[in-house]
Amino acid sequence: MGGGSEIHFDVLIIGAGMAGASVAWRLAPDARVAVVEMEDQPGYHTTGRSAAIFTEIYGPPVMRALTSLSRHFLENPPVGFADAPLLSPRGILTFAADSQRAKLDQMFRTYGSVPGIRKVDHTEIKALVPLLRDDAAACGLLEEHARDIDVDALHQGFLRGMRKHGGAVLTGMEVTRIERTGSLWALRTTDGVITAPIVVNAAGAWADHIAAMAGAATVGIVPKRRTVVIVEPPAGVDAKAWPAVGDVDDTFYLKPESGRFLLSPADETPSAACDAQPEELDVATCIDRVEKAFDFKIRRVENGWAGLRSFVADQAPVCGFDPQRNGFFWLAGQGGYGIQSAPALSHLAANLIRGDGMPPGFAVRGVARDAVSPDRFETHSPAG
Numbered sequence: 001m002g003g004g005s006e007i008h009f010d011v012l013i014i015g016a017g018m019a020g021a022s023v024a025w026r027l028a029p030d031a032r033v034a035v036v037e038m039e040d041q042p043g044y045h046t047t048g049r050s051a052a053i054f055t056e057i058y059g060p061p062v063m064r065a066l067t068s069l070s071r072h073f074l075e076n077p078p079v080g081f082a083d084a085p086l087l088s089p090r091g092i093l094t095f096a097a098d099s100q101r102a103k104l105d106q107m108f109r110t111y112g113s114v115p116g117i118r119k120v121d122h123t124e125i126k127a128l129v130p131l132l133r134d135d136a137a138a139c140g141l142l143e144e145h146a147r148d149i150d151v152d153a154l155h156q157g158f159l160r161g162m163r164k165h166g167g168a169v170l171t172g173m174e175v176t177r178i179e180r181t182g183s184l185w186a187l188r189t190t191d192g193v194i195t196a197p198i199v200v201n202a203a204g205a206w207a208d209h210i211a212a213m214a215g216a217a218t219v220g221i222v223p224k225r226r227t228v229v230i231v232e233p234p235a236g237v238d239a240k241a242w243p244a245v246g247d248v249d250d251t252f253y254l255k256p257e258s259g260r261f262l263l264s265p266a267d268e269t270p271s272a273a274c275d276a277q278p279e280e281l282d283v284a285t286c287i288d289r290v291e292k293a294f295d296f297k298i299r300r301v302e303n304g305w306a307g308l309r310s311f312v313a314d315q316a317p318v319c320g321f322d323p324q325r326n327g328f329f330w331l332a333g334q335g336g337y338g339i340q341s342a343p344a345l346s347h348l349a350a351n352l353i354r355g356d357g358m359p360p361g362f363a364v365r366g367v368a369r370d371a372v373s374p375d376r377f378e379t380h381s382p383a384g
Contacts (some may be wrong), residue, residue, distance in 0.1 A: 001190055003080040004048065006186075006192060006193040006194070006195060007034075007059050007192070007194050007195070007245065007345070008032075008034050008184075008194075008195045008196065009031075009032045009033060009034045009113055009168075009194065009195070009196040010027075010031035010033065010196055010197070010198065011027055011031050011032075011033045011034075011187065011196055011197075011198045011199075011200060011353065012033075012034055012036060012187055012194055012196040012199045012267060013033065013034070013035045013036065013198065013199075013200040013202055014036050014175060014187070014199065014200065014201055014202060014203045014210055015035070015036075015037065015201075015202035015203040015206075015340070016035045016036075016037035016039075016042035016043065016171065016243075017042065017043050017045065017046055017047040017202065017204055017338075018035075018043065018046075018050075018151075018154070018155055018158070018168055018332060018339055018342045019045045019071060019157035019202040019204070019331050019338060019342065019345070020035050020042075020044060020200070020202035020331070020344070021043070021047075021155055021156045021162065022218070022342040022343065022345070022346035023231065023331055023346045023349045023350055023353075024094075024158065024159075024162040024167050024249075025157075025158040025159075025161045025162045025167075025199060025346070026349070026350030027162075027167075027350050027353065027354075028161070028162040028164075028165035028166060028167035029165045030354070032105070032167075033162060033166075033168070034167065034168040034169075034170055034194060035162070035167065035168070035170065035172045036170050036173050036187060036189065037169065037170065037172075037173065038079075038172070038173065039171065039172070039253075040171050040172045040310070041170060041171060042155070042159060042171065043155050045204060045275070045276075045307065045308060045336075046204055046205070046307045046309060046310075046338070047155055047339070048206075049276075049305050049307030050151050050307065050339050051228055051255065051257070051262050051264070052079065052149040052339035052340060053090060053146055053147065053244055053255065053340075054067070054070075054071070054087060054146060054147040054148075054149050054340045055090065055092055055143055055146045055163055055340070056068050056071075056111075056114045056145070056217065056270065057092075057111040057114055057117065057143055058109075058336070058337060058340075059335065059336070059337040060313065060314065060315045060316055061149075061366055062071075062316045062317070062365075062367055062368070062371045062372060063316065063317070063334075063335070063337040064325065064342055065362075065365045065366040066228075066317075066337075066341035066345050066348075066367060067298070067337065067340045067341045067343040067344070067346075067366070068365065069341075069343075069344035069361070069365055070340060070341050070343040070345075071167075071340065071364065072345040073343035073344070074086045074087050074149070074154075074340075074343060075087060077157065077300070078161075081157040081161060082153045082157045083151070083153070084153065085149065085150070086148045086150050086153055086157075087145065087147035087148065087150075088147060088148045088150070088229055088382075089148075089276060090146055090148040090201075090243060090244055090255070091102055091142060091143060091144050091145075091146050091244070092119070092140070092142070092143040092146040092243055092244045092245075092246070093125065093128055093129060093140050093142050093143075093243040093244070093245050094107065094138055094140055094141045094142075094143075094247070094248055095125060095132060095137035095139070095140040095244055095245065095246075095247060095293075096137070096138065096140060096247070096248040097135060097136055097138055098138040098139070100249070101138070101139055102140055103248050103249075104119075104140065104141060104248050105232050107141060107248065108280075109140055111141075111143075114143070114145075114181065114296050115145055115351050116143070116144040116145030116146075117141060117143055117144075117145055118141070118142055119139065119140070119141060119142075120139070120141070120142045120145070121139060122137065122138050122139065124142075124212055125137045125139075127334035128242065128243060129242050129243070129245055131294045131295050131296055132245070132293060132294060132295075133292075133293060133294065133295055135296075136247075136292070136293040136347075137249050137293070138245070142243065143342050144166075146243070146244065146323050147254075149339055149340060151339055152343070154325070154339070156157070158270075158342075158346075161279070162196075164293070170189075170194075171245045172191075172243075173189045173191050173220065174189060174190045175187050175188070175189050175210065175213065176189060176190060177213065178199070178210070178213040178214040178215075180326070182212070182217075183197055183327075184196065184197055184222055184225045185197065185198070185199045185214075185327055185328070186201055187199070187363075187373060197327050197375070198327045198329060198353060199214065199327060199328055199329065200326065200329045200331055200349070200353070201214075201216075201329065201330050201331060201332055202257065202331040202332065204223075204273075204308070204310050204332065205221070205223035205271075205273035205274075205310045205332070206273045207219075207221045207310065207330070207332035208220070208221040209273065211275065211322075211328075211330075212251055213380040214325055214328050215325060216322045216323060216324065216325040216328050217322070217377065218310050218377075219311050219318050219330070219332070219333065219374055219377045220313055220377065221311070221312060221332060221333060222271070222310065222312070223271045223272070223276075223308040223309070223313050224267075224268040224269060224270055224271060224308065224309050224310070224311060225267060225268075225269040225270075225271045225276050225279075225282075225306075225307070225308060225312045226264060226267060226268065226306060226309055226336065227264055227265055227267050227278045227282040227286060227304070227305075227306045228262060228263070228264050228277070228304065228305055228307075228318050229262075229263050229264070229280070229286060229301045229302075229303070230257065230260050230261070230262055230263075230285075230301070230302045230303040230304065231260065231261050231263060231287075231298050231300065231301055231302060232260060232261075232298075232299070232302060233256075233259075233260065233261050234296045235294075236319050239256040239261070239321075240259070242256050242257055243350060244256075247268070247289075247293060247375060250266050251265065251289055251295070252264060252265050252266055252286060252289040252311055253265055253266060254290060254294070256369055258357050258380070260261045260302065263286050263287075264286060264291055265282055265285045265286035265289060265347070266358055268283050268309070269282070269283075269335065271308055274308070276306040276307055276308050277306055278304045278305060278306040279306075282306075283301060283304055284310065287289070287301075292374050309334075309335050309336045310332065310333055310335065310340075311333060311335045312332075312333040312377075313331075313352070314376075315335050315336075316333070316371050317331075317332070317333050317338075317345060317372050318330040318331070318332045318333040318372065318374050318377075319345060319348055319349050319352065319372040319373070320352055320369070320372060320373040320374050320375070321352070321374075322374055323375050324375065329349070329352070329353055331345075331349050331375045337381060343369075344362075347359050348362060348367065348372070351362040375383070
């Protein structure tokens with residue numbers, strides 16, 4: 001595109017992270033689709049920094065339902081979608097001290113019907129994760145069917161598939177103005193003007209900013225920083241078969257990752273939409289929490305990063321056409337659940353964009369249209 005050019009599409013998607021890439025893949029076979037990304041590479045912010053794991057006991061009910069509905073796709077992706085499996089065995093162990101048994105029992109009552117969830121005693125915990133301290137881990141829950149997700153393979157599969165069907169990914173193109181003229185939206189960008197009757201707001205932490213540019217009502221997107229560090233395990237410890245490990249209070253987690261330990265203090269610090277960076281205090285807090293629960297000392301942090309996970313007040317996604325701005329579609333607010341729920345959420349979004357309604361089986365599994373619609377934000381006034 002040149003600076004003065006104008007190109008028309010059927011659907012314009014703002015944001016090339018997992019949300020934008022997945023819905024583009026769904027729509028591209030039947031529509032001329034373009035994904036507009038301000039960074040030079042897709043998934044630079046949240047998607048590219050995710051340490052995602054597939055778990056069916058994480059998040060509010062609608063997110064857990066969307067995750068469960070995504071399992072079949074992740075276990076059986078279309079032929080040619082990826083060169084290797086998208087999921088690999090991992091499991092998740094949630095442990096509790098003796099004084100926290102009541103909280104762990106409540107967790108089991110909430111999630112005990114999920115396949116593969118079972119209680120484990122101290123003896124089994126020590127067999128699974130020998131370095132957990134005796135006083136920290138008296139009992140636990142094991143989610144045996146939790147899996148590691150190959151985030152890059154999933155993301156690239158969506159992008160590759162949408163390009164195969166003629167979709168375009170326009171990187172390094174910041175949206176500077178959004179206008180509605182007649183039946184078309186016009187995105188004025190740093191590289192020209194793009195038009196389409198439908199715009200999909202998949203801008204993650206910037207979703208409310210994009211809405212304001214379009215004259216739509218904001219929905220209260222709050223980006224929250226999550227910190228991750230990589231450390232070396234103790235000498236002689238082979239942890240590749242360990243489950244991911246977290247405490248019942250959700251104050252940290254540890255996951256084996258390519259011969260190293262991936263750690264996080266499970267922080268959710270409100271942030272402006274930005275290129276998030278780790279804070280020294282969060283890194284120190286993470287190390288302290290891990291060392292109190294595990295019998296080893298962390299000598300050095302090999303690497304660290306931070307990403308933004310974007311939430312609305314009820315932590316459910318925002319998926320649907322804006323009630324006041326014709327052709328403006330929301331796909332935002334996925335929080336920390338956007339990777340594992342992307343196959344199902346993109347299916348829902350694509351159906352709504354095409355006017356096909358709820359996909360079969362979604363309502364039965366607990367995904368109600370009202371629970372994800374932007375219509376539910378009655379208190380928000382038009383922005384800008």
